[in-house]
Amino acid sequence: MADRRNSILVTFFCFISFIYICECQNDSFTIDYNGNTFILDGKPFRAISGSMHYSRTHPYYWKDRLMKMVAAGLNTVQTYVPWNIHEPTQGKYDFTGLANLELFLQTAQDVGLKVLMRSGPYICGEWEYGGLPAWLLTINPNMVVRTMDPDYIKAVDGWYDVLLPILKKYLHINGGPILMVQIENEYGSYFACDYDYLRFLYQKARTGLGEKAIIYTTDGDGDAYVKCGTVEGCYVTIDFGPTSNPASNFQVQRHFEPKGPLVNSEFYTGWLDHWGNPHAHTAIDTVCNSLDKILALGASVNMYMFEGGTNFGYWNGANAPPYQPVPTSYDYDSPLNETGDITDKYIAIRQTISKYQKLPEMPIPPNTPKGNYGDTDMNFVATVQDALSVLSPNQPVSSTYPLTMEQIKFYYGFILYRTKLPTDITTPTPLITGGVRDRGYVTIDQVPQGIFIRDDTTQVNITGKQGQYLDILVENTGRIGFATLMNYNTKGIIANVTLNGKILTDWTIYPISLENINGTTIFQHNIKSTGPKKNKGLQTPSIFIGKIPIPASSDEPKDTFLDPTNWTKGQALVNGFNLGRYWPVMGPQVTLYVPKPVLKEPSKLNYLVVLELENTTCTSSSVCKISFTDIPVINKIPPGFHSNIRNIPEGYPYHKRV
Numbered sequence: 001m002a003d004r005r006n007s008i009l010v011t012f013f014c015f016i017s018f019i020y021i022c023e024c025q026n027d028s029f030t031i032d033y034n035g036n037t038f039i040l041d042g043k044p045f046r047a048i049s050g051s052m053h054y055s056r057t058h059p060y061y062w063k064d065r066l067m068k069m070v071a072a073g074l075n076t077v078q079t080y081v082p083w084n085i086h087e088p089t090q091g092k093y094d095f096t097g098l099a100n101l102e103l104f105l106q107t108a109q110d111v112g113l114k115v116l117m118r119s120g121p122y123i124c125g126e127w128e129y130g131g132l133p134a135w136l137l138t139i140n141p142n143m144v145v146r147t148m149d150p151d152y153i154k155a156v157d158g159w160y161d162v163l164l165p166i167l168k169k170y171l172h173i174n175g176g177p178i179l180m181v182q183i184e185n186e187y188g189s190y191f192a193c194d195y196d197y198l199r200f201l202y203q204k205a206r207t208g209l210g211e212k213a214i215i216y217t218t219d220g221d222g223d224a225y226v227k228c229g230t231v232e233g234c235y236v237t238i239d240f241g242p243t244s245n246p247a248s249n250f251q252v253q254r255h256f257e258p259k260g261p262l263v264n265s266e267f268y269t270g271w272l273d274h275w276g277n278p279h280a281h282t283a284i285d286t287v288c289n290s291l292d293k294i295l296a297l298g299a300s301v302n303m304y305m306f307e308g309g310t311n312f313g314y315w316n317g318a319n320a321p322p323y324q325p326v327p328t329s330y331d332y333d334s335p336l337n338e339t340g341d342i343t344d345k346y347i348a349i350r351q352t353i354s355k356y357q358k359l360p361e362m363p364i365p366p367n368t369p370k371g372n373y374g375d376t377d378m379n380f381v382a383t384v385q386d387a388l389s390v391l392s393p394n395q396p397v398s399s400t401y402p403l404t405m406e407q408i409k410f411y412y413g414f415i416l417y418r419t420k421l422p423t424d425i426t427t428p429t430p431l432i433t434g435g436v437r438d439r440g441y442v443t444i445d446q447v448p449q450g451i452f453i454r455d456d457t458t459q460v461n462i463t464g465k466q467g468q469y470l471d472i473l474v475e476n477t478g479r480i481g482f483a484t485l486m487n488y489n490t491k492g493i494i495a496n497v498t499l500n501g502k503i504l505t506d507w508t509i510y511p512i513s514l515e516n517i518n519g520t521t522i523f524q525h526n527i528k529s530t531g532p533k534k535n536k537g538l539q540t541p542s543i544f545i546g547k548i549p550i551p552a553s554s555d556e557p558k559d560t561f562l563d564p565t566n567w568t569k570g571q572a573l574v575n576g577f578n579l580g581r582y583w584p585v586m587g588p589q590v591t592l593y594v595p596k597p598v599l600k601e602p603s604k605l606n607y608l609v610v611l612e613l614e615n616t617t618c619t620s621s622s623v624c625k626i627s628f629t630d631i632p633v634i635n636k637i638p639p640g641f642h643s644n645i646r647n648i649p650e651g652y653p654y655h656k657r658v
């Protein structure tokens with residue numbers, strides 16, 4: 001009898017122990033330093049990951065892109081948290097639309113992807129100001145970001161108090177998809193090398209995420225980079241592009257992590273673009289041969305980018321020197337193109353992965369259909385100056401000398417500076433300033449005089465009569481997001497303007513909100529305008545509007561592309577959604593991606609609003625056309641380049657630091 005009771009007790013104990021061990025192993029993610037691997041829920045785990053930035057793809061399509069990543073054999077997605085989209089003004093937070101972080105995390109979990117979360121506060125990524133909010137510059141224009149600068153740290157502390165509880169909730173160890181959290185971004189590439197800053201970030205993240213979370217850093221594959229880029233408690237990872245010998249690249253990581261999993265956090269599948277340079281291209285074989293070697297080493301790898309997406313609105317960043325803004329398209333020559341379509345590179349990478357990972361038994365989701373809607377008649381609405389009552393409805397700011405955008409707490413897009421000519425100017429006379437960031441469109445009583453261009457054109461010769469309006473419409477084309485010049489990011493007119501050597505004073509400053517103009521606004525405000533004036537090959541910066549001719553059909557609307565060929569440079573909005581900047585004369589991007597969800601069904605009116613800054617064939621009397629096509633063009637060869645020259649030779653030494 002006793003034996004029977006004992007055997008039951010032993011069986012029961014073994015059963016409880018089994019349950020306990022399983023439970024302990026569930027929701028666990030650790031590093032096995034002996035096995036040089038991650039351990040996920042008790043089993044060895046190698047991340048095969050791809051980067052997709054939720055803020056660069058319309059939320060309607062997040063699941064589509066993530067499913068395509070699963071179909072390619074990926075088990076993880078890596079993404080950045082852009083601080084500035086979530087805290088557009090200090091203390092006010094936005095987690096909706098493109099900024100709906102929790103929806104993105106939930107969607108990743110729903111499709112079965114784990115997440116590598118890059119929490120910032122700085123993210124680089126060719127994103128506006130590397131993800132930092134522009135209002136930092138109002139606290140102290142001499143702030144040295146990414147250091148223990150007290151004003152910067154106070155702002156980061158407040159932001160992390162909001163962000164970390166969200167990330168903690170979604171950690172794998174708490175039942176979510178997040179495997180580990182990166183702090184900062186390639187900090188070792190920044191001049192400051194401020195260990196106290198990294199220690200602050202690490203301690204804040206450790207406190208916010210708990211003792212079990214894995215916190216990591218990413219740096220370029222050079223000892224000097226990693227030396228300044230990591231700190232006690234963080235797991236070191238590195239990044240490198242397609243190279244012939246990944247094993248030697250990983251030696252850098254081994255200098256800092258002698259044991260533990262090899263991790264390449266950014267394996268470049270393509271590269272970034274700048275306006276005026278040819279579209280980046282990295283050959284499929286170059287990518288796949290190197291990826292094959294990385295996977296053969298048993299390393300974890302994240303492909304940067306797997307889907308690049310779009311810099312909608314004013315979210316593109318810039319690099320310097322020289323100052324070079326990044327286009328609206330963040331296609332990156334990545335496996336999923338800007339609109340999430342499968343490419344040959346996707347198929348080839350999927351094939352390479354299949355050598356190491358059983359592919360899921362699922363069809364590859366289809367590419368989305370594209371709409372070819374043809375020409376839209378664009379009607380002139382008003383010059384910017386004549387539409388100020390709508391574009392800048394609040395009281396303008398008056399100031400003796402020009403104020404920066406940050407000083408008037410208006411951070412993105414366009415701002416108009418106005419003063420009056422102090423005397424008659426009968427012969428072309430130098431109007432000079434080195435302080436326009438980044439392009440300044442100069443008019444006298446709306447007659448174009450020329451364009452100030454940052455790091456390029458600091459003088460415009462003007463004529464006019466005393467008392468006429470001297471207007472400078474300034475475009476902020478994106479804040480620098482990499483390296484030392486990040487600390488020179490104020491925008492607007494940042495220095496005095498002189499006419500014939502005399503400083504001009506008594507300025508009136510108008511922040512411009514294009515979102516205020518939509519299909520109905522123009523009729524409500526019966527804006528009167530005499531029409532654009534033309535001079536020196538330019539026309540007054542003007543607003544145009546048109547109704548997009550989407551056919552009445554059950555399968556409409558579709559994704560489509562705005563083709564501004566015959567227009568010059570400007571901004572485009574569809575139904576109030578800011579598609580981004582167009583600059584077809586510069587290239588490489590010509591068309592703008594219009595995601596289907598920003599369009600209404602055909603029975604409703606779909607409005608296109610355009611601010612054209614430089615010139616069109618339109619006048620106030622003639623109707624201009626702009627078309628919607630089903631074929632994107634983002635690889636036009638820019639002026640000065642020849643068709644056989646590419647700006648990124650294969651195997652580009654991406655660490656050519658600026």
Ligand SMILES: CCCCNC(=S)N1C[C@H](O)[C@@H](O)[C@@H](O)[C@H]1CO
Pocket residue numbers: 123124125126185186266271272319482654655658
């Ligand atoms: C021209 C300077 C580019 C600096 N950026 C570099 S090296 N990169 C590393 C960086 O971590 C990532 O966010 C991206 O910015 C990537 C380039 O796409």
